[in-house]
Amino acid sequence: MDVLARKLRTLSDIDEPDLSILTEATKTARGFKTGSVIIRDGDRPSDVHVVLDGYAARSKSTEDGRRQIFAYLLPGDLCDLHVALLERMDHDISALSDCEIAFIPRTTILSLTNEHPRIARALWMCNLVDEAVLREWVLNVGRREAEQRIAHLFCEIHARLTAIDLVVDGIFDLPIPQAALADTVGLSGAHLSRSLKALREAGLAEFKEHIVTVPDIRRLQRFAGFDPAYLHLKRR
Amino acid sequence: MDVLARKLRTLSDIDEPDLSILTEATKTARGFKTGSVIIRDGDRPSDVHVVLDGYAARSKSTEDGRRQIFAYLLPGDLCDLHVALLERMDHDISALSDCEIAFIPRTTILSLTNEHPRIARALWMCNLVDEAVLREWVLNVGRREAEQRIAHLFCEIHARLTAIDLVVDGIFDLPIPQAALADTVGLSGAHLSRSLKALREAGLAEFKEHIVTVPDIRRLQRFAGFDPAYLHLKRR
């Protein structure tokens, strides 16, 4: 569970004793295969889930089956902290790649947050950042064109993965099918493919075999109009 | 401040003593004129703001000046609870109509949430619901077409205003210019106008002189694919 500890430390000033209380509350983990559903819309899960390894995603579909992805859940991310308070899931969580998921009983979260204001604050903070990211996604989908949308998403993932040292030489893993990418930026698969080609030919970014290569992140950021402030990462 | 109390009661099971602690912490309120900026991107406000009367909005613009609205803030809504923990604003809050805004010192929120877990939880809950709404907006903008997007937005506002008894006979106030509507659903003003016309001619909804008329909310909900579950309103 050190991924969770690490994540909380990048956001808040939670201290070691509180951290270990939280990480020790974690029950054993379980693996999920690519594409499998971890929690379903309407569920009332009794545990809060934490990604240990792999990529998961929040998503929801319209009546006519058009899917939208709301978030990529990277190692250390909490999948469904809301069900601690809100009880009922209003969207799906599924595995974008094979992944390992840990469980923390809902009741544990509730009592911990009652007794340890600092833990409550750290977790609350996670939600605040998720929310800020979501706002940026609304802006992205609502007000940017295809190529910039994709570029912006790449910049965001680049920044988040850099914070956990998962980017080397502008190269990082993105173990998801293009259809999932399309569902996150609100484009059709066909148009996504064309836009990726354009980005590649412009030398801005390449997505190939589940690996993203960014030759010059500054240039990509400028192209996308990306400003990392909304991620609220502590500088290090 | 009873609007805030009312809102918290519609979401959580916070009790009267805690409620009054919170509402008494409120400093005097101030009026803002339509269009004025209440808090700006990048600010580090020392107070948390609460809408008492009128409509405000969260928004942010791209470099090239395309604006996206993220939320309508109705009476009782907290504008910027995040700055209690996150310190720096990552978007703007502005007045959509003339409105009355109350202030709660940031430090008060921090100490209250430290000492009263139930208050912390109620406020946290507000964020969780905001987040759920935001997810639905991403889906709306990313995966629905113009007319359904607008219809969905109307359904949502209808539901939220119904919860605070502000809808009478399917009629409710929406004191904002069409340009603001366009900026919330990610459309141009021209196309928004055309889509509104289509909705009107289909007898689904009308927006005229800042008033929305919905002859048959069920029909509009069916058209928009609207399911209020994501609002997490307690039934009453």
Place this chain on the structure above:
DNA sequence: CGAGGAATTGAGAAACTTCAACCGTGGTGG
């Protein structure tokens, strides 16, 4: 070697944008 899924590409259609003209209304100043 063949089958099946994912990605690419092309062609035509649909959704949406831009720009400009136009309308109505409400407010302001002469």
Place this chain on the structure above:
DNA sequence: CCACCACGGTTGAAGTTTCTCAATTCCTCG
């Protein structure tokens, strides 16, 4: 009191972006 201006909204025409659908290629896996 009226003329005029400014502003928000509507509409038309042309252009752009994105979508759909289908054909094709590519790759992986059996």
